[in-house]
Amino acid sequence: MREIPIVFVGLMGAGKSTVGRLVAAALGREIRDSDDDLAARYGHTAAELAATVGPEVLHERESLVLREALTRRPPQVIGAAASIAEDPAALAALAAAFVVFLDGPPELLARRMLSSAHRPHFQPDLAKMLTEQRARRLPGFQAVADLTVDATRPPEEIAAEVLAAFGAAG
Template identity: 70%
Template sequence: MTDIPIVVMGLMGAGKSTVARLLADALGRPMRDSDADLQARYGTTAAAMADEVGADELHAREALVLRDALADRPAPVIAAAASTVEDPETLRALAPAFVVFLDGPPEVLAERMKSSAHRPHFKPDLVRMLTEMRDLRLPGFREVADITVDPSTRGPEEIADVVLARLDGAKAS
């Protein structure tokens, strides 16, 4: 398992970056974060990009930075943008990775989003926006997920422990 990327996915506010950081630290791996990668490559946040170039271009850029991160060696732990599961090329690129899907209730995630200006708010009603995004992306998440965890019922450390135990089990088999 040390030679394949670990990708943490979920909607905005699910805790992808926190869980990915905990996993990267525990495994001694580099960490990549789609938000940071976008900012480094394009010089602006996802929210600003959504305003400047639109959601479709933002999502294309998110898919590109994820595919680049998947090719990194040593294999990183990646906090990936949720939109990437809408891109068939990226779904294929995710096939060999170990994917963690953080699937939390839109009501909880919307509350978490209020404290982050870097996340795009495509609609004023965040619960409705996240519900629609979840409905659209759920088939893609399910297609690639090796493990699904609800971040509203477990803290980041507990989620990391669950994932690490699953990875240990995969190594043993």
């Protein structure tokens, strides 16, 4: 098995946490998730941080927890915040990882977001917000992705594809 981290990137609601847990379990690795790391470190969810310290500080903290997770040994499976696609330091740090971009239509991802209060809603129209974020973040996601996967598929199928690609790339 390759001794590098696996990092899931994509917009909120793409399934990074769900698929990441499946891949981590299959590989016997620890799972790290940006949302959990933020809450553990700062005592607040991403939504709470966005409301109290603002989006810019939230995104700086999201980049920091990703870069720290990438240095942990043994390597882990990491669900990264979507904002890292706009942070040059985070994108550079991903060079040492196997990066999976989970891509899906903003309308579907917006519906998935409704079930999770910990995610920040920067606009009332979530589909519009995610469409705008996708337009800004797509170049960053594509630049670092070793594998791009359709996030509309069942998580088990996605996990199997990721594990096959990870093994084949090693």
